[in-house]
Amino acid sequence: MKYILISISALLLFTACSGKKYFEPEDVSNNIVLSKESLSSSITSINKIGATLEDKRFLTKNGISDVELPEGFDFLNLTEDGKVIATNYLDKILVGNVEKPMKDVVVAASLKDGKLALVYSNNTIELQDMATSKTLYKEYLPLSLANDTRITNPYFMGNLVLFPTLNGKVIIVSSINYESIKNIAVDPDNEFNNIISLNVIESSQTLIVASPNKIVSISPKEIISKDYEVRDVIVNKEDIYVATIDGQIKKLTPNLNEVASKKYKYAKIHALAFTDSLYAVESQGFLINIKEDFTTSVIYDFSFDNEERMIAIGNRIYFDSQYITLP
Template sequence: MKSLIFLAIFALVFSACSTKRQYFEPTNISGDAKISSLNASIKHSTRNGATLSNGTLITQNGLQSKALSANEYFLGSYEGQDVSSTIEGKLTIRQGSALVLEHEFDEAIVSASIEGNRLAALSAANKIYLLLIDTNEVILEYASGASYAQDARTAAPVFLNTIIVYPTLDGKIMIVQKDSGTIVRDAVVSSENFFNNIIYLDVEGDNLYAATGTRILSISPDRTATIAEQIKDIKLHNGRIYALLKNGF
């Protein structure tokens, strides 16, 4: 089971980059690029989408005609439901134009995920939450360590079979039992003092991958591996991590 990966050791094979900078030139171009412009500027962005200044959303499915109110920003779409928050901490879930949930947190929510009746969220105060949507009941509220800055790339929680993996803003991942909301363990990805948010969190097969801006960690049933780099972005595909580094490699 995927939930057992945290009881095992971690694994990942990373390919080293050449020290010589290389540039790619395509040898075959099949068509011209289509250039278009947005109908407003981007006022807020996350890994899962962006909010334009007119309230229009950019999701993973493209530009959406639906719009948020002036003080809301988009966090992501899950199971056909859109999650948004305000800077004051009012979180809203909508399904189409229908309101599913409104909940007032003590601080802004910076990332969230939904599975069935459960909402997992991370706040700007580095608190993780688990909330039951049908009753609007918070069954877990836990403050992790101090965090002095936030990154727009902050990852969203990941639901697995019986657990939820939460990112934090201080370089850790938290493992929570889905049914009870009990924290069962945590793991340190990086221990930097500043800008140590978990910017990437994903699962493929029995492997879990997490990263901050300075370190990548992999968990699998075989072993653990880490790599330290200045990381700009990450892509996971077919068991391989592709990292775009700040030095251009």
């Protein structure tokens, strides 16, 4: 009986494994130069715009930092003049060379004109005077027990501060009179619903916000939302690119009209990046390059360990202790 049970277990395991489906493109090109370069150490943590390395250097839109963070701190953001904002996920944040004590754990932060916008792990938001630590605005929001790791920093837009919360909302606060102007529910109903992307299309003053389950366009005229199971979303000029869990890559207008779409069967997209065209990193070791008008795409070999931490920043894709620069 023991051997029968072992055989049945082995058969069930084989059946489960053989039932998995993977992206297997028929036509793969080698006509691209993807020279891998080494980082000083491996990536230990990431957010939407940057990453921290094991040796405490950090990655941003400016590339690899020349300086190191203090032990125990992780990168959160950059100030307008290029100073780093970091947190120790305990009782302090770092702004440039200044360590500021905090009463709660900071998970996102931005600084402009001496005003520090903070999101805490207990889903409290606060606008603080950087010099005096005086609270200018504070709101306690419901606890969020399950969060996507791609937590987004607050955003200063003119005289407004946009706070992306951990429970699927954007709270808009005046930086003049420190009052709440608008409370926008992006994705209040799902379990994982923190804001993972927040971009502004300047030409139309349209705010593009995403949670893991929804994309919302907020303009002076209207608020439009569409349901997507989001793997990644990026904005380039007036174009929005979305990769979904089921292997689709879509191009949207600022009002979320679908301009074009491509589906890659069983593909699992890790990250999107845009240079002169769109790139998507696929988990089985492929790099998909889609022409800007979505008429054609080319798939290249790109070997990496899909268990490694990965982030696309600008024209670079960082993974574990290496990176490539996209053409």
